[in-house]
Amino acid sequence: MNLPHERLPRVRTNPRWQGTTCLLCGREYGPGDRVFVCGDCGVDGILDVRLDLEAVRRDLPADDPFGVHPAGGMWRFAPLLPVAPEAAHHCWTLGGTPAVEAGRLAAHLGLAGLVIKDDTGLPSASLKDRAAALAIAHAVGLGIDHLACASTGNAAASLAVLAARAGLAATIFVPRTAPRAKLAQLLLHGARVIPVDGTYDQAFDLSIREIDRNRWYSRNCAHNPLLVEGKKTAALELAAALTDDFQGGDERLPDAVFVPVGDGCIVSSVGKAFGELKALGLIGRMPRIYGVQAAGAAPLAEGWRMAGPGAAEFLSRQVLAAIPRLVPRTLADSISVGIPRNRLKAWRNVARSGGGFLAVSDEAILEAIGLLAEKAGIFAEPSGAAGLAGVVAAREKGLISATDRVAVMVTGHGLKDPEAALGRVRIPDPVPPLE
Numbered sequence: 001m002n003l004p005h006e007r008l009p010r011v012r013t014n015p016r017w018q019g020t021t022c023l024l025c026g027r028e029y030g031p032g033d034r035v036f037v038c039g040d041c042g043v044d045g046i047l048d049v050r051l052d053l054e055a056v057r058r059d060l061p062a063d064d065p066f067g068v069h070p071a072g073g074m075w076r077f078a079p080l081l082p083v084a085p086e087a088a089h090h091c092w093t094l095g096g097t098p099a100v101e102a103g104r105l106a107a108h109l110g111l112a113g114l115v116i117k118d119d120t121g122l123p124s125a126s127l128k129d130r131a132a133a134l135a136i137a138h139a140v141g142l143g144i145d146h147l148a149c150a151s152t153g154n155a156a157a158s159l160a161v162l163a164a165r166a167g168l169a170a171t172i173f174v175p176r177t178a179p180r181a182k183l184a185q186l187l188l189h190g191a192r193v194i195p196v197d198g199t200y201d202q203a204f205d206l207s208i209r210e211i212d213r214n215r216w217y218s219r220n221c222a223h224n225p226l227l228v229e230g231k232k233t234a235a236l237e238l239a240a241a242l243t244d245d246f247q248g249g250d251e252r253l254p255d256a257v258f259v260p261v262g263d264g265c266i267v268s269s270v271g272k273a274f275g276e277l278k279a280l281g282l283i284g285r286m287p288r289i290y291g292v293q294a295a296g297a298a299p300l301a302e303g304w305r306m307a308g309p310g311a312a313e314f315l316s317r318q319v320l321a322a323i324p325r326l327v328p329r330t331l332a333d334s335i336s337v338g339i340p341r342n343r344l345k346a347w348r349n350v351a352r353s354g355g356g357f358l359a360v361s362d363e364a365i366l367e368a369i370g371l372l373a374e375k376a377g378i379f380a381e382p383s384g385a386a387g388l389a390g391v392v393a394a395r396e397k398g399l400i401s402a403t404d405r406v407a408v409m410v411t412g413h414g415l416k417d418p419e420a421a422l423g424r425v426r427i428p429d430p431v432p433p434l435e
């Protein structure tokens with residue numbers, strides 16, 4: 001076999017990776033089992049990656065637990081990832097994005113501190129590149145040279161960009177309504193685009209069938225449990241930056257972290273990352289994690305609100321029953337999801353942290369885009385700014401107070417959706433030029 005990725009560095013499996021566990025029935029799978037959802041529970045049986053944290057803890061050097069890794073970037077956290085490349089390559093070496101202390105914004109919102117994890121500068125301008133980098137590495141490790149996903153937005157862009165860098169094939173299933181500009185980007189990078197005459201959910205189902213039939217690698221984040229692990233690196237970097245690489249104590253760690261939620265993968269990854277650091281003894285306390293949804297696409301926030309004070313104690317089947325299925329309507333297209341496929345993992349991780357879910361209006365999201373741009377110099381797309389809109393809402397509801405330090409994940413760049421930004425500004429009329 002002469003696969004193009006034979007020119008890429010080799011990829012190793014983490015010996016501390018034990019496999020995956022079904023969040024619904026607890027059935028365990030080994031690292032070698034090529035399953036995406038539980039064989040007994042079907043699509044609701046979302047799998048969660050299991051690491052031998054006791055062994056990881058023993059392996060880590062105390063004075064510099066996550067030093068440099070030969071693959072660079074996010075791979076410094078390889079001990080907490082299922083696979084890692086042996087060397088750097090621009091198809092997967094990314095990460096190390098800024099954690100910005102936004103003092104003016106903190107003062108404006110009446111908070112003790114506000115830190116922004118700004119992932120807008122990644123290769124395809126969204127946090128999704130972290131998942132795509134892990135997908136590329138895992139596919140290469142398995143000897144698979146074709147990856148596929150269903151998406152119109154950031155997941156598709158991240159796959160198209162990084163697959164082009166790796167010289168691997170990418171097939172992307174898009175709903176009929178996908179914006180032409182986004183399709184142009186995918187096609188330019190050489191991805192095969194298959195428009196489906198139906199909704200995103202129908203495109204997703206077709207992608208799953210084709211992935212199975214062709215034995216492609218699934219870059220559907222809510223379907224492939226390994227991808228949440230790649231996304232963990234954003235929160236791991238945030239924690240490292242705020243604790244001087246885990247040598248400086250917990251004072252600067254946030255009390256609460258706000259994360260935009262669509263399918264629920266990013267918020268799960270943030271909860272898992274902080275939970276693992278706590279289990280490893282590298283941080284002393286866990287921030288409360290808040291998942292933020294757009295009000296027109298807020299099944300998790302709605303289910304959480306209806307569940308009331310006992311929400312955090314719900315068992316898996318109660319969680320699934322508590323979350324309504326709805327038709328989403330919001331201008332924040334990347335989080336316009338009516339049935340979050342990773343809802344169980346998201347609920348569990350948020351519940352464990354002592355946080356919750358919130359819904360914010362589209363107007364509040366547009367406000368947040370303006371605040372971020374003006375007071376922190378960061379330009380976010382609507383979904384990327386939803387976390388900050390959640391901070392404003394939480395401040396109003398008293399979920400956070402003036403003594404709290406807060407972190408926000410900014411997940412996608414504003415230039416991905418210039419129309420949303422144009423809706424917030426008035427372009428001045430021209431003045432006459434000099435005669």
Ligand SMILES: Cc1ncc(COP(=O)(O)O)c(C=O)c1O
Nearest residue numbers: 154262263264265266334411412
């Ligand atoms: C910019 C941006 N923010 C947030 C999200 C939500 O992520 P998740 O679907 O993992 O909840 C997405 C997902 O597409 C996104 O593109």
Ligand SMILES: [Zn+2]
Nearest residue numbers: 022025038041
């Ligand atoms: Zn199961």
